[in-house]
Amino acid sequence: MAELQLDKIDLAILRLMQSHGKLSNQELAEKVGLSASPCSRRVKALEESGVISGYATLLSAEHFQLSLTAYVQVRLEKHAKEILESFEATVSNYDEVQECCLLTGSDADYQLKVLVADMAQFKLFLLDKLTTHPHIAGIHSSFVLKQVKSQTSIPLPS
Missing domain, CATH: 1.10.10.10 (Winged helix-like DNA-binding domain superfamily/Winged helix DNA-binding domain)
Structure with missing residues (x-):
């Protein structure tokens, strides 16, 4: 570009x-x-030029009864390239995962933003999907009580 x-x-x-x-x-x-x-x-x-990378329509999660947002930190047992790639490929296929970020400066290797209807659906996601990956060494979940700010725009220079 x-x-x-x-x-x-x-x-x-x-x-x-x-x-x-x-x-x-x-x-x-x-x-x-x-x-x-x-x-x-x-x-x-x-x-x-790639300055505009795409277009999207933002939907209301509440309209679809998706009212529980969780941030899930995942620690893998090893940092081998194949294990990282395998984990990334797996979570990329989960519709519940809105974001997946590889981290540094944390005990976790990845942070996932997960959007589901309720705690029962989160439990199914966690037990039936996420924890089935063979190289996960630990998981820590936090739940959003209130969204204070959410934006899709990026700051531009003046």
Whole structure:
């Protein structure tokens, strides 16, 4: 992907797209002071350069009765490349896992963000899926009581 130098208009486009994803090209162009064609070309360049990595629709978990979020820290017995890759491939196939991060500076090797309906569903996920991986040495789960902040946008330079 080609390196793209972002100017003030590109950053304005990105800010608007992050917070108002359903804006039409015409609306986006008007808000940043361009006509539709140059705005469309800029968005296409941002996509082609990889600055915009994709598009998504954010759904309400509560609407689907997914009200329990757990952060699960997983420690593996060894750090061999094959074991790490095996664990990552396994958890990548679990729909309940929203995020999986390899950690440093912690007793855990991975942290998972898990979204399920309730404690009974979490128990099934934990016992029937997660703990069946042969190289897990320890698991610690924490449950979200209240979500204080959640955002999908990233901070952009001024």
